[in-house]
Amino acid sequence: xxxxxxxxxxxxxxxxxxxxxxxxxxxxxxxxxxxxxxxxxxxxxxxxxxxxxxxxxxxxxxxxxxxxxxxxxxxxxxxxxxxxxxxxxxxxxxxxxxxxxxxxxxxxxxxxxxxxxxxxxxxxxxxxxxxxxxxxxxxxxxxxxxxxxxxxxxxxxxxxxxxxxxxxxxxxxxxxxxxxxxxxxxxxxxxxxxxxxxxxxxxxxxxxxxxxxxxxxxxxxxxxxxxxxxxxxxxxxxxxxxxxxxxxxxxxxxxxxxxxxxxxxxxxxxxxxxxxxxxxxxxxxxx
Amino acid sequence: xxxxxxxxxxxxxxxxxxxxxxxxxxxxxxxxxxxxxxxxxxxxxxxxxxxxxxxxxxxxxxxxxxxxxxxxxxxxxxxxxxxxxxxxxxxxxxxxxxxxxxxxxxxxxxxxxxxxxxxxxxxxxxxxxxxxxxxxxxxxxxxxxxxxxxxxxxxxxxxxxxxxxxxxxxxxxxxxxxxxxxxxxxxxxxxxxxxxxxxxxxxxxxxxxxxxxxxxxxxxxxxxxxxxxxxxxxxxxxxxxxxxxxxxxxxxxxxxxxxxxxxxxxxxxxxxxxxxxxxxxxxxxxxxxxxxxxxxxxxxxxxxxxxxxxxxxxxxxxxxxxxxxxxxxxxxxxxxxxxxxxxxxxxxxxxxxxxxxxxxxxxxxxxxxxxxxxxxxxxxxxxxxxxxxxxxxxxxxxxxxxxxxxxxxxxxxxxxxxxxxx
Numbered sequence: 167x168x169x170x171x172x173x174x175x176x177x178x179x180x181x182x183x184x185x186x187x188x189x190x191x192x193x194x195x196x197x198x199x200x201x202x203x204x205x206x207x208x209x210x211x212x213x214x215x216x217x218x219x220x221x222x223x224x225x226x227x228x229x230x231x232x233x234x235x236x237x238x239x240x241x242x243x244x245x246x247x248x249x250x251x252x253x254x255x256x257x258x259x260x261x262x263x264x265x266x267x268x269x270x271x272x273x274x275x276x277x278x279x280x281x282x283x284x285x286x287x288x289x290x291x292x293x294x295x296x297x298x299x300x301x302x303x304x305x306x307x308x309x310x311x312x313x314x315x316x317x318x319x320x321x322x323x324x325x326x327x328x329x330x331x332x333x334x335x336x337x338x339x340x341x342x343x344x345x346x347x348x349x350x351x352x353x354x355x356x357x358x359x360x361x362x363x364x365x366x367x368x369x370x371x372x373x374x375x376x377x378x379x380x381x382x383x384x385x386x387x388x389x390x391x392x393x394x395x396x397x398x399x400x401x402x403x404x405x406x407x408x409x410x411x412x413x414x415x416x417x418x419x420x421x422x423x424x425x426x427x428x429x430x431x432x433x434x435x436x437x438x439x440x441x442x443x444x445x446x447x448x449x450x451x452x453x
Numbered sequence: 454x455x456x457x458x459x460x461x462x463x464x465x466x467x468x469x470x471x472x473x474x475x476x477x478x479x480x481x482x483x484x485x486x487x488x489x490x491x492x493x494x495x496x497x498x499x500x501x502x503x504x505x506x507x508x509x510x511x512x513x514x515x516x517x518x519x520x521x522x523x524x525x526x527x528x529x530x531x532x533x534x535x536x537x538x539x540x541x542x543x544x545x546x547x548x549x550x551x552x553x554x555x556x557x558x559x560x561x562x563x564x565x566x567x568x569x570x571x572x573x574x575x576x577x578x579x580x581x582x583x584x585x586x587x588x589x590x591x592x593x594x595x596x597x598x599x600x601x602x603x604x605x606x607x608x609x610x611x612x613x614x615x616x617x618x619x620x621x622x623x624x625x626x627x628x629x630x631x632x633x634x635x636x637x638x639x640x641x642x643x644x645x646x647x648x649x650x651x652x653x654x655x656x657x658x659x660x661x662x663x664x665x666x667x668x669x670x671x672x673x674x675x676x677x678x679x680x681x682x683x684x685x686x687x688x689x690x691x692x693x694x695x696x697x698x699x700x701x702x703x704x705x706x707x708x709x710x711x712x713x714x715x716x717x718x719x720x721x722x723x724x725x726x727x728x729x730x731x732x733x734x735x736x737x738x739x740x741x742x743x744x745x746x747x748x749x750x751x752x753x754x755x756x757x758x759x760x761x762x763x764x765x766x767x768x769x770x771x772x773x774x775x776x777x778x779x780x781x782x783x784x785x786x787x788x789x790x791x792x793x794x795x796x797x798x799x800x801x802x803x804x805x806x807x808x809x810x811x812x813x814x815x816x817x818x819x820x821x822x823x824x825x826x827x828x829x830x831x832x833x834x835x836x837x838x839x840x841x842x843x844x845x846x847x848x849x850x851x852x853x854x855x856x857x858x859x860x861x862x863x864x865x866x867x868x869x870x871x872x873x874x875x
Contacts, residue, residue: 179459182547188540206577213563213574220565292560293578294537364483447540450533451470 189447192440200296207299211306214278218307229314233270237263240383250388253416260322261414265382267315268409271308271341272348272402273373278304279352280369284359287453297446298439301353305345312341319413328414337412344405347431350438357442360453381406385416398423401430459549460630460661461535463510466544468530468685472500504530506685508544512661512678514629519672519693520665521700522682523768528665531682532632535663550629550661553579557634559619564608568599568618571607575622589625596647597621624651631655634665669697701767723754724784724812725819731808731827738803739832742796744825746810749789758784758814762794767805775853782855784812790857798852803831 200207219225237259244250245258252258279301283290286300316337323330359365380402381389389397397403404427407419419427505527512518520528533539535546536554561578562571572593576586594600597618599610607615655662666672672679672693679696681689681703689699728747736742744762759782764773775794777783782792807826812818 180549182462182549183551184548186534186537186541186546186548188543203577203580205583209574209577213566213570216570217563217565289561289578291538292557293554295578295580450539 192444200298203295203299206295207303207306210299210303211310214303214307215310226314229311230318232311233263233266233315233318236270237266240266244383250384253385253410253414256328256414257326260319260326260328261385261410262383263319263322264410264413265406267312267319268340268344268406269377269380269382270315271312272344273377274308274311275305275345275348276352276355276373277369278308279349280355280359281366282352283356283449283453284363284366290453291450297449298353298442301349301356301442304352305349308345323413331415333412333415333418335412337409340405340408340412343428343431344402344409346435347401347405350431350434350436353438353442357445357449360445360449376400376402385410386419387417398426401427401434403427405431458514459511459547460514460516461510461512461549461663462547463508463535464545466505466508466510466531466534466546467503467542468505468527468534468539469542470502470504472502503685505534505541508682508685508687510680510687510690512663514549514661515659516678517662517664517676519676519679519696520663520682521669521672521679521697522688525684526682527685528682529634530685532634532663532665535632548630551580552630552632553623553626553628554632555620555623555626555634558616558623562607562615562619565606567606568594568603568610571618572622575619576625579623579626580628581626585627589627593618593621593625596624596651620648624648624655628660630661630663632663632665669700673697721814721816721818723750723752723756723814723818724758725749725751726810726812726821726824727789729808729810729821729824731825733827735828735830737832738800738829738835742801742827744794744796744808745791746794747789747791748784748812750784750787754814756814756818758812758818760784760792761811761813763809763811764796764801765807765809766802772801772806773799777855780853780855785857793856794853795856796853801829803829803835 219228222228224231240262241257241259244262245252253261282300282304283297289295290297290300355365355369379397380400381397386394386397386403386407404419404423407416408424408427410416411418508527508531520531522528530539532554534541535548536552559575561575563574566574572590573583573586576589577583581589594603597614597620599614599618602610602614607618610618662676664672664676676693678691679689679693680687681696681700683703688703689696725748726746727749728745730745732743732745746760746762748760759776759778761777762775763771764775766772773796775796777792777794784790805826805828807822808824809820809822810824811820
């Protein structure tokens with residue numbers, strides 16, 4: 167009889183670098199993995215930016231032209247035709263451009279993040295990388311547009327002699343909250359779109375509706391008192407008012423409204439992230 | 454001892470797909486909602502399909518493991534699970550080392566981006582860091598031979614350049630474990646050889662390679678060990694030669710059973726194949742192949758009929774289809790006649806083949822599978838590269854001719870009497 171001895175490969179086996187097993191979790195995968203793939207994040211964002219303006223005659227000028235044209239139309243419709251009350255001391259155009267820059271950050275992140283999985287179906291079904299990078303990269307590529315638009319807005323403020331106040335320091339906070347809400351919606355919509363392409367058609371309509379249902383081109387005080395409650399349920403209301411308070415020194419939104427808007431945005435982000443993680447494992451099989 | 458160190462350990466790995474049946478296939482959320490309202494208690498009618506079932510596998514560091522099996526055996530699913538593209542339904546995989554994969558060349562290449570941009574993008578997609586790509590950049594460009602076109606969008610590349618660049622990026626992945634799925638069948642013969650040389654370099658580097666193929670020849674010449682997958686389960690595992698023989702044996706068994714049903718398909722039977730012959734049973738890949746057929750007319754018919762001849766390889770894949778219609782050859786109106794098909798191309802890879810023939814007109818008139826068999830052996834020129842090249846197996850447009858032939862009636866009757874009748 168031989169002496170019992172432990173099976174050598176059980177004893178000697180070092181810890182594996184990676185273990186694959188079925189996951190059933192709402193929590194994000196290993197955050198270290200996201201960090202390992204950080205260069206892909208910037209590559210994807212760079213690809214989006216490059217492709218967006220390649221083979222266009224005006225190129226990067228579109229980054230500036232798009233919000234200008236949008237704000238121009240809104241200023242005409244709401245300021246001239248509807249004659250809504252504008253802010254004091256600021257042309258209606260600058261007012262609507264401020265709203266438009268914040269709105270563009272929201273709508274672009276939400277729509278781009280939502281289509282990022284389906285439009286990269288080839289990648290999703292053929293290579294592994296943390297899928298979260300796809301919606302995240304749209305934030306990066308949109309941020310470039312936002313920064314350029316903000317620079318344009320700054321130039322206009324100087325030209326019109328609108329003074330900057332310390333409240334401007336809170337501008338990044340508003341932008342981050344707006345993008346959080348948009349990313350939450352975009353991730354959830356994108357994850358859903360993998361199975362149901364309906365979302366692809368539904369989301370743009372919803373975003374378009376939200377543009378008119380949010381105080382983008384008009385101030386909250388232009389809204390009849392009776393409808394205010396409904397407006398304030400929209401987290402974007404508080405954030406857009408916050409942006410205009412920071413940039414144009416328009417009336418400060420109430421603390422309650424801001425607290426509600428901020429927590430709603432963060433909740434949207436978390437809910438989107440959890441849902442995304444939950445269904446992520448099916449992406450390659452379904453897409 | 455490094456050779457006993459594990460690189461990959463798979464235990465009890467299963468992957469289940471649910472096949473939804475069309476009745477319950479909800480394309481839209483609305484349809485789903487309506488269906489749920491109509492039948493609140495019914496669970497979706499799904500069929501379970503196990504792409505992988507209880508697969509156990511251990512690969513040691515530095516081993517080159519071949520994964521072989523027929524289409525749908527689960528080879529690609531295994532690679533997809535190992536690369537984490539898809540998640541297993543149950544079981545566990547442990548990996549000691551970074552995993553790189555060559556499942557498809559050029560994944561993530563964007564036609565609008567330049568060669569340079571695509572190298573960086575594709576490299577990051579494959580999991581390389583910016584530093585690694587920068588270090589390998591010159592070597593990648595050199596291997597692909599595209600230095601002049603680095604700043605041209607790849608949509609203006611020739612398909613050869615495109616594939617070369619894509620392979621070059623992937624081949625420079627420096628992961629400890631590399632998964633490869635028959636991507637080598639791309640590019641011209643010269644480039645294929647360079648790819649294979651690169652693969653061997655990778656394998657002798659002490660890295661672990663898993664190579665998926667349904668070509669037994671590639672596996673037995675490139676790999677030291679092999680895993681045979683059969684409908685999602687492990688059909689065999691061990692030295693690659695033995696596993697490949699097992700694979701060939703199983704494939705033949707499957708063919709034998711099919712053979713018993715060779716004429717059971719409903720045929721109308723106005724014409725009947727009586728005899729067929731491959732003039733030489735053993736040919737070389739560069740030789741012209743001649744096949745003779747004799748057909749008798751069994752009833753008066755005005756049907757315009759023709760013959761379609763399939764050359765089928767040992768794995769059941771159709772290598773060539775010769776349809777006599779393409780040469781305007783229709784069956785003559787005579788009681789017994791013959792014709793000859795001379796096949797000049799494409800080249801057939803070395804291996805065993807069989808002929809299936811179908812007489813067609815208004816529907817199927819006669820069908821005989823496994824009429825006769827022949828072998829293709831490698832010419833001495835090919836033998837040198839035998840291990841490297843996999844010749845086209847797909848149905849490329851064949852070059853062949855059809856000639857009427859007088860049938861020696863007496864000889865045919867003799868053959869039939871001798872049991873040669875099909």
